Amino acid sequence: MDSGRGKFNACRAPVFHRLFSVLTVSHWLEPRKDVRLRLKLGIIGYGGRASGMAKNLGVFDIPYRVAAVADPRWEEIKGAGDEFLKDAVFYENADDLLAQEELDGVMVGTRCFLHTEMACKVATRNVPLFLEKPVAISFEQVARLDKAFQSFTAPSVVSFPLRLSPIVLTVKEMIEAGEIGQVEHAVAFNDVPYAAVYYTNWYRNYDEVGGLFLQKATHDLDYLYYLVGHRPKWICAMKAQRVYGGDKPFDLKCKDCEEQDACPESPFNWFYKGFQGNKLVQDDSRLCMFAEGIRNEDQGNCLVEYENGAQVSYTQNFFARFKSAQRGARLYGYKGTIYFDWYRNQIQLYKHQSPVVKTIDFTGNMPHFGGDRELCFDFLLAMKEGRPSRSPIEAGILSALTCLWARESAETRKFCEIVMPQGCK
Numbered sequence: 001m002d003s004g005r006g007k008f009n010a011c012r013a014p015v016f017h018r019l020f021s022v023l024t025v026s027h028w029l030e031p032r033k034d035v036r037l038r039l040k041l042g043i044i045g046y047g048g049r050a051s052g053m054a055k056n057l058g059v060f061d062i063p064y065r066v067a068a069v070a071d072p073r074w075e076e077i078k079g080a081g082d083e084f085l086k087d088a089v090f091y092e093n094a095d096d097l098l099a100q101e102e103l104d105g106v107m108v109g110t111r112c113f114l115h116t117e118m119a120c121k122v123a124t125r126n127v128p129l130f131l132e133k134p135v136a137i138s139f140e141q142v143a144r145l146d147k148a149f150q151s152f153t154a155p156s157v158v159s160f161p162l163r164l165s166p167i168v169l170t171v172k173e174m175i176e177a178g179e180i181g182q183v184e185h186a187v188a189f190n191d192v193p194y195a196a197v198y199y200t201n202w203y204r205n206y207d208e209v210g211g212l213f214l215q216k217a218t219h220d221l222d223y224l225y226y227l228v229g230h231r232p233k234w235i236c237a238m239k240a241q242r243v244y245g246g247d248k249p250f251d252l253k254c255k256d257c258e259e260q261d262a263c264p265e266s267p268f269n270w271f272y273k274g275f276q277g278n279k280l281v282q283d284d285s286r287l288c289m290f291a292e293g294i295r296n297e298d299q300g301n302c303l304v305e306y307e308n309g310a311q312v313s314y315t316q317n318f319f320a321r322f323k324s325a326q327r328g329a330r331l332y333g334y335k336g337t338i339y340f341d342w343y344r345n346q347i348q349l350y351k352h353q354s355p356v357v358k359t360i361d362f363t364g365n366m367p368h369f370g371g372d373r374e375l376c377f378d379f380l381l382a383m384k385e386g387r388p389s390r391s392p393i394e395a396g397i398l399s400a401l402t403c404l405w406a407r408e409s410a411e412t413r414k415f416c417e418i419v420m421p422q423g424c425k
């Protein structure tokens, strides 16, 4: 990381210089071994996502360690004996962790309904924050979060991998280079092929998630704001549950269902008709998608007008599968159209004033469309150097606010202005 270091050629230097160089290099390497000098990370909510992202931080070889974990499941987590957590002190709750630990950064990976509460606790400590999305699931929460972060000066990273994916970063460069002119209009789409997750496990609990504008569109409305370059001002939306939900008991599991041979969503048919996996693997925890009490919609649409007058329509669908998956947008300026789709890993630029199409293919292996790496990089540098992130809390708050107004519009059938609600404390 130290650019000056590489300029010294140890092989050509006199012996004492070489010795000095070896000592210097070994000193430089030493902090990696010395546990006290590694970045100290605290994690609140050590579930599937946070454990994955915490481990992902290691890809950049910047020395860090998990110094503390707060999770009501701490005994189970500790008992699993993961070497990755060997230096961690375990706490039952976030308050104790924050009161007792001096940390370089805190990651919040609880379920959605707890993000605001945990982020507000971290805000009082003013340490670099990595916060899972959506950052809030109610108007009351988003107003509270906004207030709590007014005086927060440390860097914050909201977990929006799409905004930092190589495709969006490239599209942003193209827009800034004037390839299509100002973005006047966009059509964005998200046909989610893995959407069973929103009906078969905890994501179906509306009180924990707040519906699928907040769960899913928060990513898309964030990257659209980033690309349009102006704040969203007005929104109208619709949503519907046309396929999932039904009259089965809420807690019915596929393994206990009499219709698993016929049901197209059963593990049996996912393997047999859907060709998923090499042999049938029963998922004993999978819950019925056709159960009463599931409130998540399975389609949603919104129209957004931005402060400069640009307009975007965004649509998300949760029963598209396999090759019908698509996620991306067409962005229109007077000079051209940019089309991109993460599932095709491609950008196309259509010129409007000459019959030209340029195609950019992305060929690298990019899990989560490549954005998780960028989030990790920003959080590491936030902890190491206090560097501001490219996905800050303001973006998380604006996106959650936009999604909340989308949900409100869909429920009230009114156009809504995207403003912080008055009267929420």
Ligand SMILES: NC(=O)c1ccc[n+]([C@@H]2O[C@H](COP(=O)([O-])OP(=O)(O)OC[C@H]3O[C@@H](n4cnc5c(N)ncnc54)[C@H](O)[C@@H]3O)[C@@H](O)[C@H]2O)c1
Binding pocket: 044, 045, 046, 047, 048, 049, 050, 070, 071, 072, 073, 093, 094, 109, 110, 111, 112, 113, 114, 132, 133, 134, 159, 160, 161, 202
């Ligand atoms: N950014 C992304 O692309 C992305 C991808 C996947 C998941 N997520 C988000 O990550 C979040 C977590 O999802 P998950 O699948 O890891 O959930 P999970 O249930 O596996 O993990 C949540 C953890 O929080 C713990 N917890 C519960 N109450 C707590 C409390 N009061 N204090 C501290 N910890 C507490 C639970 O014990 C659990 O370990 C969700 O909000 C989800 O939307 C984001």
